[in-house]
Amino acid sequence: MNRYAALMQLTLARFREFYREPAAVFWVYGFPLILAVALGVAFRERPVERIRIDIANDGSGGTALAEAWKLRLATDKKLEVTLHDRETCQKRFRTAKTDLVVTPVSVDGKSVPVPEYLSEPNRPESVLALGAVEVALIRSDHPEIPIPKVSTIEEPGGRYIDFLIPGLIGINLMGGGLFGIGFVIVDMRVRKLLKRFLATPMRKSDFLISLMLSRLLFMTIEMIFLVTFAYFAFGVKIQGNPIAYAAMILLGGMAFAGIGLLLACRAKTIETVSGMMNAVMLPMYVVSGVFFASDRFPEIVQPIIKALPLTALIDALRAIANEGAGFAEVALPAATLAAWGIMSFTLAMRWFRWN
Amino acid sequence: MTLAIRCRDLVKTYPGKPPVEAVRGLDIDVAVGECFGLLGPNGAGKTTTLEIVEGLLDATSGDVEVLGLKWKTDATAIRSRIGISLQETKLADKLTVRETVVLFRSFYPNGRTPDAAIAAVSLEEKANSYVVKLSGGQRQRLAVACALVGEPELLFLDEPTTGLDPQSRRQLWDVIREFKNMGRTVVLTTHYMDEAERLCDRVAVIDQGKVISLGTPAELINRLGGEHVLEFAVQEADRAKLKLESLKRLPSVSNATEQAGEWVLALSEPHVTIPALMDHLRSIPVRLAKLTTRSATLEDVFVTLTGRHLRDGDSQL
Numbered sequence: 001m002n003r004y005a006a007l008m009q010l011t012l013a014r015f016r017e018f019y020r021e022p023a024a025v026f027w028v029y030g031f032p033l034i035l036a037v038a039l040g041v042a043f044r045e046r047p048v049e050r051i052r053i054d055i056a057n058d059g060s061g062g063t064a065l066a067e068a069w070k071l072r073l074a075t076d077k078k079l080e081v082t083l084h085d086r087e088t089c090q091k092r093f094r095t096a097k098t099d100l101v102v103t104p105v106s107v108d109g110k111s112v113p114v115p116e117y118l119s120e121p122n123r124p125e126s127v128l129a130l131g132a133v134e135v136a137l138i139r140s141d142h143p144e145i146p147i148p149k150v151s152t153i154e155e156p157g158g159r160y161i162d163f164l165i166p167g168l169i170g171i172n173l174m175g176g177g178l179f180g181i182g183f184v185i186v187d188m189r190v191r192k193l194l195k196r197f198l199a200t201p202m203r204k205s206d207f208l209i210s211l212m213l214s215r216l217l218f219m220t221i222e223m224i225f226l227v228t229f230a231y232f233a234f235g236v237k238i239q240g241n242p243i244a245y246a247a248m249i250l251l252g253g254m255a256f257a258g259i260g261l262l263l264a265c266r267a268k269t270i271e272t273v274s275g276m277m278n279a280v281m282l283p284m285y286v287v288s289g290v291f292f293a294s295d296r297f298p299e300i301v302q303p304i305i306k307a308l309p310l311t312a313l314i315d316a317l318r319a320i321a322n323e324g325a326g327f328a329e330v331a332l333p334a335a336t337l338a339a340w341g342i343m344s345f346t347l348a349m350r351w352f353r354w355n
Numbered sequence: 356m357t358l359a360i361r362c363r364d365l366v367k368t369y370p371g372k373p374p375v376e377a378v379r380g381l382d383i384d385v386a387v388g389e390c391f392g393l394l395g396p397n398g399a400g401k402t403t404t405l406e407i408v409e410g411l412l413d414a415t416s417g418d419v420e421v422l423g424l425k426w427k428t429d430a431t432a433i434r435s436r437i438g439i440s441l442q443e444t445k446l447a448d449k450l451t452v453r454e455t456v457v458l459f460r461s462f463y464p465n466g467r468t469p470d471a472a473i474a475a476v477s478l479e480e481k482a483n484s485y486v487v488k489l490s491g492g493q494r495q496r497l498a499v500a501c502a503l504v505g506e507p508e509l510l511f512l513d514e515p516t517t518g519l520d521p522q523s524r525r526q527l528w529d530v531i532r533e534f535k536n537m538g539r540t541v542v543l544t545t546h547y548m549d550e551a552e553r554l555c556d557r558v559a560v561i562d563q564g565k566v567i568s569l570g571t572p573a574e575l576i577n578r579l580g581g582e583h584v585l586e587f588a589v590q591e592a593d594r595a596k597l598k599l600e601s602l603k604r605l606p607s608v609s610n611a612t613e614q615a616g617e618w619v620l621a622l623s624e625p626h627v628t629i630p631a632l633m634d635h636l637r638s639i640p641v642r643l644a645k646l647t648t649r650s651a652t653l654e655d656v657f658v659t660l661t662g663r664h665l666r667d668g669d670s671q672l
Contacts, residue, residue, distance in 0.1 A: 009461040013450055020449040020485075191445035199409055199441070200505070201434040202462040355411060 006202055010210035011217075014184070018218065028180075029222055032172050033229055039168075039291075040161045040234050051078050051129045054098040056086040061104040061113050069104050069115075072140035076132060093118055100129035157322040161234045166317035167290035169226060169249065170310050174284065176222065177256025178263065178277045180215050185264035186273040195355040204354075212257055219253045240320035244327045248320065248334065252313035255337045258344035259309070265352040284310040312336035358420070359509050359540040360385040360408055365417035367403050367564075377403040379564040381417070387508075390531070390541040392555035394548075394653065400564040401544040402442060402513055408542070409439055409511055422509060435464055438507030440498040442514050448487035452478055455486060456500050463505035472504040476530050492523025499530055510534055512543040516550060528554055548653040558653065562661050575656045581609045581623035584655055585632075585648045588617045593641035605631050610659060621651060621659065 018024055053073060057066035063083070070081045084092065089101040101118035115137065120126045139145060188194045197207060230236035238245050263280065267273040287301075288294055288310035297305060305311050312333035319325035319333075327334075360383065367378040378400045385391040393401045406412040408419055410426045410433060419426060421433050446455050456469040467475070473482050476496035481489060489497065495515060502510060512531070516524040524547075531554055535541055545551055551558050552572045560568040560575070568575055576582050589597060597618070602611040607624040622628045625648050636643060 005461040009458045013447060013454065013458050016454065017447055017449050192441055193444060193446065195411060196439070196441055196444045196446075196501075197462075199411055199434065199437075199439040200459065200462040201431050201464070 007206045007210055007213075010202075010207055011213045014210060014214035015217065018214070028176065028218065029225055032168055032222070032226055036165065036168050036226065036230060037233065039164055040230075050080045051100075051125070051132050052098045053079050053081045053129060053133060054089040054092055054101045055081060055083050056089045056101060056103040057083045058085045059103040059116070060106045065104045065106075065113055069102065069137075073133065073136045075140055076136040079132060079136060090118065093120075096123075099123070099125045100133060102133060157237075157239055159234075161230070162236055162322050163293075163318065164291070165226070165230045165234075165236045166314050166321055169223065169317060170252065170288070170314040171285065171290050172222060172226065173219065173249065173252045173313065174256050174281060174310055176219060177215065177253060177258075178260040178281060180218060181211055181257045181260030182264040182267075182273050182277055183260075183270070184211065185261070186267050186270055189264075189268065189353075189355070190270060192355070198354040208261070208349075211261075212254070215257050216250075216253065219249075223249050236321070238321045239324040240329075241326040244325070244330060245317065245320045247327075248313060248316045248330060248337075251334060251337045251341070252309070255309050255313075255341035255344070258341045258348065261348040262344040262351075265348045284308055287311070289314055307336060309337055309340040312340075357387045358384055359387045359389075359422060360391075360542065361418075361420040362404075362408065363418040365404065365407060365419065366415045367400075367407060367412065368415045377564055378407070378414075381561075381564065381566055383559060383566065385540060385542055387540050388535075388538050389556040390535050390543070390554050392551040392558040393542070393544040393561055394546065394551050394558050394657070395544075395561035396546060399561045401561055403564075404561070405511060405513055405542065405544055409437070410434065435505060436507060437509045437511065438502030438505055439511045440495075440502045440513065440515060442517070444498055446486050446494070446497065446501070449485055451483050451485055452489070452497055452500075453482045455497060456504055459501040460504045466505040467503065469504060472500040475503055475533070476500045477526065490523070492519045492526065495519060495523070495527060496530065499527065503534070507539070509540045509542070512541065514544055514546070516545070516547065524550070548657075551653055560653075560657060560660060562657075567660050568656065572653055575653060576651045579609060579621045579651055579656060579659055581607065581621045582651045583622050583625050583648060584651045585620040585622060585625065585628065585646070586617050587620075587632075587646040588644045589636070590642040590644050593639075596639050596641050597636075601635065602632075605635065612658070612662075614658070617645075619655075619658075621655065 018028075055066045055069055055073075057063045059066070061069075066083050070083065073079045073081050082098070086101075086103065089098070089103075092098045093101050103116040103118075104113040105116045106113045115133070117130055117133075119130050185194070188197075198204075227236075227238075259280065260277075263276045264273055267276065287297060287305050288308055290310075294305050294311055294315075295302065306315075316325075316330040316333035316337075319330055323329075362381060362383040365378050365381040365383075366376075369375040369377060381400070381404060383391075383404075393404060395401050403412065407414045408421060410421070410430055422436055424433050426433065450458070452473060453469055456472050460466055460469050460472070466472075470479075470482075473479055476499050478493060478496055478500060481493055486494065486497065499512070499515065502512070510531075515531070516527050519527070528550070531541055531543070541554075543550075543554070555572060557569070557571055558575065559566045568578070570578070594616070599611055599613060599618075602608065602618060602620060605620070605622075605628055607627045608620050608622045610621040612619050620628065620632075629648075
């Protein structure tokens with residue numbers, strides 16, 4: 001037999017087993033896209049189109065004053081004003097149907113009525129509404145104040161989706177590497193397939209290389225899907241060196257495959273390896289900055305967070321995609337990933353148990 | 356006699372509290388061209404012994420030579436010349452029969468074509484079916500096809516027919532006989548006596564990690580002192596009156612045991628023993644409730660040697 005026949009057959013077998021399991025195909029390829037769409041749509045940054053304001057028409061100023069204030073606020077086109085009695089206003093505010101409740105109050109000894117606001121400092125849109133109403137009221141009293149010119153940044157790279165896509169790529173590579181390698185090995189061990197293979201003259205290196213090759217293959221397809229999708233659906237572009245981007249994905253994929261191999265090298269049951277994988281993945285989901293920047297965590301734990309493979313990978317991908325970095329700028333995270341990969345492979349090879 | 360397998364003083368102790376002595380000083384020689392059976396109940400040490408010989412487990416001490424080679428120095432050479440079917444291997448569900456055999460073929464430097472191996476186990480019609488769709492017997496035959504595809508000189512089968520229906524068992528026996536007829540060596544473990552009697556040239560009865568008897572099935576049965584077995588029971592009320600010692604003194608009886616309320620006699624000449632037994636029972640007197648005779652089997656050998664049945668404590672069946 002050809003020197004590479006076994007390697008080819010083993011890789012082919014992995015590939016066949018994978019694509020013949022439609023559920024696996026969905027969770028590997030479909031789910032990340034759905035996640036990207038859902039999060040991308042939910043967090044899409046569109047300019048604030050309207051601010052909802054309720055004016056109470058049963059305050060001491062009465063309906064007439066409420067109507068007058070509605071006109072004053074009409075100078076700001078973004079403000080959408082409705083009139084209700086105070087109780088309805090409060091109910092609407094509690095249920096987030098309005099962003100701010102304004103009650104015009106006539107105060108004794110003052111010539112003009114004073115606004116009384118019902119706001120919620122933890123609701124950004126409410127804070128925004130309060131500011132906008134104040135400005136509109138002042139402008140209606142002082143029409144001579146000139147309107148400032150505001151220019152907006154619209155270049156890609158700064159949007160949430162630009163931030164999110166590298167995060168999603170990171171968790172995909174992590175999940176794919178850990179499950180795609182770790183789970184498969186333990187499943188084969190439980191089925192005694194590993195032992196059966198050991199009883200043949202099969203080269204052990206062929207077996208392990210075939211796992212890596214098939215993982216590489218799945219990963220490439222997965223990443224092409226995700227990156228193309230992000231480009232066409234959200235216009236997410238890679239500002240920096242695309243080869244560096246691809247290289248980081250490859251390095252990340254291999255590092256996580258190595259960690260998957262390490263976790264699986266002795267585990268005897270699916271339950272054990274699942275637990276171990278969750279223990280490894282969950283902390284990284286939380287601290288590695290998938291959905292929000294990891295520098296929000298305290299300064300003291302930053303060196304640890306930076307040393308995690310997922311952080312290194314996501315940071316490097318973001319630097320390349322959003323800040324235009326090239327190979328030189330991502331040398332440190334690349335080295336971190338390589339260290340994780342080499343370390344886990346070495347230990348896994350030493351500890352690997354076939355039966 | 357050229358030896359396919361030579362084991363000397365094989366010992367396997369699993370660490371633990373207390374340590375489990377699975378194999379305790381086992382000697383086995385298997386000649387080239389013979390079908391050798393390891394017989395014994397579950398937990399006797401059959402599988403452990405087999406896996407040491409197959410190079411899947413390291414012995415705690417002792418020597419093993421397979422085809423004149425040693426595992427320490429010639430592992431790959433041995434592996435390419437032997438074929439193995441493990442107890443309950445679950446091959447990949449979503450590969451077809453042919454893909455599975457092609458995969459195994461790719462591990463061996465020489466061997467049959469995958470189609471020839473599939474034909475040898477009569478799975479041609481299922482060649483394009485997924486493994487998950489196969490019946491238990493078909494899966495077992497596929498496992499044997501994977502063991503045959505490297506054209507081994509020596510075939511190991513660990514409980515090849517456990518849990519199979521009678522027809523599937525016969526089909527597998529045919530495959531094994533065909534392999535043996537090519538002058539090659541088979542080593543199998545089983546706890547089915549009929550399987551050992553039909554397939555094996557020689558058997559080793561193993562209990563508690565040791566060979567307690569070795570020979571051809573016929574020799575082992577002869578060693579009982581008689582190839583006939585007589586089983587009888589008496590009326591419940593009379594049971595206490597009958598003594599084992601007096602039964603052993605009956606003509607042509609070589610052994611007598613009491614098993615689950617019945618008496619079992621090993622004997623050589625039923626036409627001599629039965630009249631004598633009747634006279635004896637009448638003289639006590641006890642009333643007979645049941646009496647049967649049959650030819651002795653390896654099961655009787657095992658019971659005589661150990662006082663237990665082969666399938667005692669069998670959790671799989």
